[in-house]
Amino acid sequence: xxxxxxxxxxxxxxxxxxLEATQDELVERGFHGLSMDQxxxxxxxxxxxxxxxxxSPAGLVADLMTELAEQSSPHADTGSVEGDLRANAVGVLxxxxxxxxxxxxxxVIAAATCDDDAAGALHAFYGRRVREWAKAVDLxxxxxxxxxxxxxxxxxxxxxxxxxxxxxxxxxxxxxAVAERAALRTLAAARAGAFVTGALPSxxxxxxxxxxxxxxxxxx
Amino acid sequence: xxxxxxxxxxxxxxxxxxLEATQDELVERGFHGLSMDQxxxxxxxxxxxxxxxxxSPAGLVADLMTELAEQSSPHADTGSVEGDLRANAVGVLxxxxxxxxxxxxxxVIAAATCDDDAAGALHAFYGRRVREWAKAVDLxxxxxxxxxxxxxxxxxxxxxxxxxxxxxxxxxxxxxAVAERAALRTLAAARAGAFVTGALPSxxxxxxxxxxxxxxxxxx
Numbered sequence: 001x002x003x004x005x006x007x008x009x010x011x012x013x014x015x016x017x018x019l020e021a022t023q024d025e026l027v028e029r030g031f032h033g034l035s036m037d038q039x040x041x042x043x044x045x046x047x048x049x050x051x052x053x054x055x056s057p058a059g060l061v062a063d064l065m066t067e068l069a070e071q072s073s074p075h076a077d078t079g080s081v082e083g084d085l086r087a088n089a090v091g092v093l094x095x096x097x098x099x100x101x102x103x104x105x106x107x108v109i110a111a112a113t114c115d116d117d118a119a120g121a122l123h124a125f126y127g128r129r130v131r132e133w134a135k136a137v138d139l140x141x142x143x144x145x146x147x148x149x150x151x152x153x154x155x156x157x158x159x160x161x162x163x164x165x166x167x168x169x170x171x172x173x174x175x176x177a178v179a180e181r182a183a184l185r186t187l188a189a190a191r192a193g194a195f196v197t198g199a200l201p202s203x204x205x206x207x208x209x210x211x212x213x214x215x216x217x218x219x220x
Numbered sequence: 221x222x223x224x225x226x227x228x229x230x231x232x233x234x235x236x237x238x239l240e241a242t243q244d245e246l247v248e249r250g251f252h253g254l255s256m257d258q259x260x261x262x263x264x265x266x267x268x269x270x271x272x273x274x275x276s277p278a279g280l281v282a283d284l285m286t287e288l289a290e291q292s293s294p295h296a297d298t299g300s301v302e303g304d305l306r307a308n309a310v311g312v313l314x315x316x317x318x319x320x321x322x323x324x325x326x327x328v329i330a331a332a333t334c335d336d337d338a339a340g341a342l343h344a345f346y347g348r349r350v351r352e353w354a355k356a357v358d359l360x361x362x363x364x365x366x367x368x369x370x371x372x373x374x375x376x377x378x379x380x381x382x383x384x385x386x387x388x389x390x391x392x393x394x395x396x397a398v399a400e401r402a403a404l405r406t407l408a409a410a411r412a413g414a415f416v417t418g419a420l421p422s423x424x425x426x427x428x429x430x431x432x433x434x435x436x437x438x439x440x
Contacts, residue, residue, distance in 0.1 A: 030334045032252045094243065105437040109388055110330035114250045123391040130390065157390065158382060164389050165381035168329055170350065171343040185378065194401075194408035 014093075017043040018050060019067050022060040027103040031057065031111030031118065058117030061108055065121040068104075074088050075133045081140035085159055085187055088133050089179035096167055096174060109168060130156045148195040158186040158195070222344040238270060239287050242280040247323040251277065251331030251338065281328055285341040288324075295353045301360035305379055305407055308353050309399035312380050316394060320369030329388060350376045357410075369416040378406040380416070383438055 021042035025034050034057040040050040076087035091135045096102045111118035134152030141150050162182040166172040189195060239263035241254040245254050260270040274280045296307035316322045331338035354372030361370050382402040386392040409415060 106333040110333040112391060113326040113330040113388070119391045122389065154401070157385060160389075161381035161385035162378060165377060165384050168333070168388055169342065169380075169384050170346040170377065171332060171339045181374070181414075185409045188412040188414035189405045189409040192408040192412055194405040212382040 014043075014045055014049065015053075015063070018054070018060070019064050022064050023100065023104055026061070026064075026107040027100055031061065031115070032108045034060065037220070043099075056117070058111070058115050058121070059063050061111060061118050062121035062124075064104070065108065065125040068101075069128045070124050072129065072132075075136040076137070077136065081137065081145045081190075082184070082187055084133075084136040084140070085155070085183040086180065088136070088156060088165070088185040090176070092163050093174060093176065095180040096163060106168070141165055146190050147193045147196050149198075150190055150193075151195050151197050155186060155190050155195050157185050158189070234263075234265055234269065235273075235283070238261065238265055238274070238280070239284050242284050243320065243324055246281070246284075246327040247320055247359070250327045251335070254280065256280070266359070278331070278335050278341070280336050281331060281350065282341035282344075284324070285328065288321075289345050291346045292349065292352075295356040296357070297356065300361075300406070301357065301365045301402040301410075302407055304353075304356040305375070305403040306400065308356070308376060308379050309383070309403040310396070313394060313399040314384050316383060326388070338351075366410050367413045367416050370410055370413075371415050371417050375406060375410050375415050378409070379403050 012062055020037060021039045022034070024042060025039055027114050036050050036054070036057060037047055039060060040047040043050070050060075072168060073091075076084045076091075078087060096105060108118055112122045113119075130153050133156040135156045137146065137152030138149060140146045141152070143149060146155075159182050162185075163174050163179060166174050166178060229248040237258060241259045242254070244262060245259055256270050256274070256277060257267055259280060263270070270280075274283060293311075296304045296311075298304050298307060316325060328338055328342055332342045333339075350373050355368065357370060357372030357375045360366045361368060361372075366375075371383040379402050382405075383394050383399060385399060386394050
């Protein structure tokens with residue numbers, strides 16, 4: 001699809017209108033209430049176009065997530081890993097607490113529990129964000145702020161995880177203090193070398209199963 | 221409701237059948253497909269009973285989560301905080317990867333994004349589990365394994381968070397190695413004092429907003 005888009009052309013305008021309508025509908029009705037016909041009507045676009053180009057509600061969601069990934073900003077570069085991880089946490093907080101964006105993510109996360117295409121769209125979106133921000137951790141390793149071999153993607157996942165866990169699972173408040181703690185606790189573990197690839201002991205888990213792959217994974 | 225249950229009596233048998241049918245339906249159809257009539261039919265119980273006693277699909281889910289919380293085991297007590305946190309992570313892994321239990325949690329988590337009663341049921345379930353396992357961290361503090369003032373509930377949340385984040389958000393694999401890393405990275409941060417209440421710096425967040433409550437929260 002992207003190959004046929006001329007910036008500012010009719011194809012691009014149709015896509016922008018359809019994705020905005022998709023997001024509106026997701027926020028108001030959730031994924032289970034997302035209807036191709038309703039999106040077409042809301043966007044002022046013919047149903048045939050929407051069916052032909054996006055195929056299904058999950059196709060709309062996947063394209064919306066691609067667009068949101070393309071719009072999102074590059075990683076922070078404050079000059080210190082603490083500044084960058086705090087900025088990452090603040091960015092995650094801002095996204096999940098934004099009325100429109102937060103509701104969009106929650107709708108797609110809910111959809112992903114029962115729709116493989118929605119799950120694939122989420123996977124691609126967050127994979128892209130994690131890879132982008134991991135570069136900030138790599139820079140910190142180069143500056144000597146974190147141990148060599150620190151797994152940047154895992155550090156970034158660890159900063160986000162407590163926010164999403166509270167938001168989605170324990171349904172507890174997520175605020176600036178939660179975000180700050182997530183960044184600084186991750187930083188403490190990273191400084192202690194706990195994110196160095198292969199650094200964790202293996203083979204001594206309570207079930208004896210924890211050894212599988214623990215030492216070999218992510219040898220990049 | 222609980223006050224009217226005689227163990228082994230008809231009321232208890234009806235509740236057990238209805239909750240099992242609720243879980244079956246959640247696993248097969250998700251929350252959006254959960255129908256009171258279908259649960260009643262599957263449980264072999266009159267519709268009137270189900271409507272009168274549980275009121276709504278969310279009421280069924282809330283009672284199911286209460287039952288699952290009551291069935292779940294107490295915290296590990298292996299004699300070391302490392303053993304206990306590993307056991308916690310392994311337990312979370314077992315729950316979320318169990319075909320029946322994992323699907324149940326995913327269905328309820330999805331429901332909670334658009335249903336306040338389901339969100340309340342989740343909040344109660346995980347709050348209970350977090351409080352139970354926090355006792356293991358408190359014991360570790362008493363044994364001198366972790367710094368005084370370590371926030372046990374936050375340590376337990378931090379062990380679970382990376383597993384749920386991968387499962388629900390990034391849709392990446394969750395396995396024994398992921399569980400082990402979650403436990404050991406949390407332990408590294410806890411040993412470094414990053415979970416001591418009020419220990420984190422505050423007021424220097426990139427937005428200046430991170431100070432709010434960061435130093436005052438959770439002064440128990």
